[in-house]
Amino acid sequence: MSFAAASAALDAAFPGRIDRGQAVRDQHGAGDSWHPVAPPDAVFQPVSTEEVAQAVRICAAHGCPIVPFGAGSCIEGQVNATQGGLCLDLSRMDRILRLSAPDMDVTVEAGLTRQRLNEDLRATGLFLPIDIGAHATLGGMASTRASGTMTVRHGTMADLVMGLTVVLPDGEVIRTGGRARKSASGYDLTHLFVGSEGTLGVITELTLRLTGIPEAAKAGLYSFADLQAATDTVVEALQFGLCLNRIELMDALQMRAINAFNGTDLPEMPTLLVDLTGSAAQVDTDRATFAALAQDHGATVHPVDTPEAYAHVWALRHSALYAARGLRPGASSLSTDVCVPVSDLPGLVAGITATLQAEGLVAPMHGHVGDGNFHLVMLFDPADAEEMARVQRVHGELVHRALALGGTATGEHGVGLGKKPYMEAEHGAALALMKRLKVAVDPQNLMNPGKIFDI
Known part of the structure; x- marks a missing residue:
């Protein structure tokens, strides 16, 4: 497989639009991750599904790898072109095609x-x-089955994607799903492509389920003596059926990072940040109930009573990754996530925290505790091979601990390159079926080769 064979045909089809500049290639060969840059041989920015299909047909005819690219925000190396080829940057395809x-x-x-x-x-x-x-x-987001802070109420991209337009590895265009709210017709091809990380085709259009903006939204901020008390509060709140929209957990080190990064002075203790949405009366009642549950577990309640305060606390939460990296300027970060049943979260966090301390590693934790999903941002010197080995060792221990609890190697970051070593342990014989599906759809192994698993 090589780009050279396809190069002239691509230039002829798209004159002046195939970018081979080193800076552009490097920018498209690395996401927001610790993985080494792996640039494609060239970058093309199509403006329509038809142009994507034409470029894919040319690459398929010449055995050239294809790496789809969105914004490059992926964590696990999904856009790294480890075998070169053509990067398809879809950022210019940014229209709303239809709204109902x-x-x-x-x-x-x-x-x-x-x-x-x-x-x-x-x-x-x-x-x-x-x-x-x-x-x-x-x-x-569809390719990596993204989710984020509102999953506890609204689910993930897998729950909101109703249909797709996909360019297959031979350039054929198919449409999956539709606008009906449910269907019992045929294989669920939509969700075959959701989460496939560009290894089965190029998603060019999506039909998405929307929801109404709630009448009212209020937040609460609660500091706890330990993580167990915080997660016990969350379990009880979920059982109460409160109108919870987001339930975010940050450990003491993450709170220290947030304070340093934002110039705030919040208690540097395990902290829950919750968001409740619905009718004004329901939100007020349920927030009072949550505060009572938290206080029963020894929490200190911090008022968040104005729209400005609401916006401020969520801005603090969204700064978590960059704040964590700020604890060690100049360091690289291995940002990883796992997901386990909510009740198992305190034990998992306690165990991995002990390992991090024993290894002498700095790794703030934040996560979507309502889903049992959390992130560690492990900071390290990329020039220090011994420290990198410790980070990788702890990373592996974290994943295997999560799998032993019935969890998963990644709740939302995806597999890419970083979680490949753990796929067999998680999926067993099902991984072989995934590989057979890959070969059936992409027999030349041209679509984002080397990601999720090797064939």
Whole structure:
């Protein structure tokens, strides 16, 4: 497989639009991750599904690898072109193609970001209830099965994608799913491509389920003596059926990082940040109930009573990754996530925290505790091979501990390159079926080769 064979044909089809500049290639060969840069041989920015299909057909005819690219915000090396080839940057495909406010659904091109979509939807009273930290494209979010802070109430991208337009590895264009709210017709191909990380085809259009902007939204901030008390509060709150929209947990080290990064003086203790949405009366009642549950577990309640305070605390939460990195300027970070049953979260965090301390590593923790999903940001010197080995060792221990609890190696970051070593342990014989599906759809192994697993 090589780009050289396809190069002349691509230039002829798209004169002056195949970018071979080193800086552009490097920028497209690395996401927001610790993995070494692996640039493609060239970058192409199509403006339509037809152009994507034409480029893919040329690459397929010449055995050239193809790496789809959205915004490059991925954590696990999904866009790194480890075998070179052509990077398809879909960021110019950013239109809303169709909107039905009565049906609460929308069809968009894959390069549109979730922020742009929600800004454009605001006047309709609708929004896409996915809240991740990055300015990611919707195609990339579907490809990695993104979720974020609102999952506890609204689910993940897998729950909100109704249909897709996909360019297959031979250049054929297919449409999966549709606008019906449910279907019992045939294989669920939509969700075959959601989470496939560009290894089965290029998502170019998405039909998405929307929801109404709630009448009221209020937050609460609660400091606890330990993580066990915080997660016990969350379990009880979930059982009460409160109108919880987001339930975020930050450990003491993460709170120290947030204070340093933002110039705040919040208690540097395990902290829950919750968001409740619904009718004004329901939100007030349920927030009071949550505060009572938290106080029963020894929490200190910090008032968040104005729209300005609400916006401020969520801005603090969204700064968590960059604040964590700020604890050690100049260091690299291995940002990883796992997901386990909520009740198992305190034991997992306690165990891995003890390991981190024994290894002498700095790793703030934050996560979506309502889902049992949390992130460690392990900081290290990339020039220190011994420290890197310790980080990798702890990373592996974290994943295996999560799997032993019935959890998963990644709740939302995806597999890419970073979680490949753990796929067999998690999936067993099912991994062989995934490989057979990959070969059936992409027999030349051209679509984002080397990601998720090797064939």
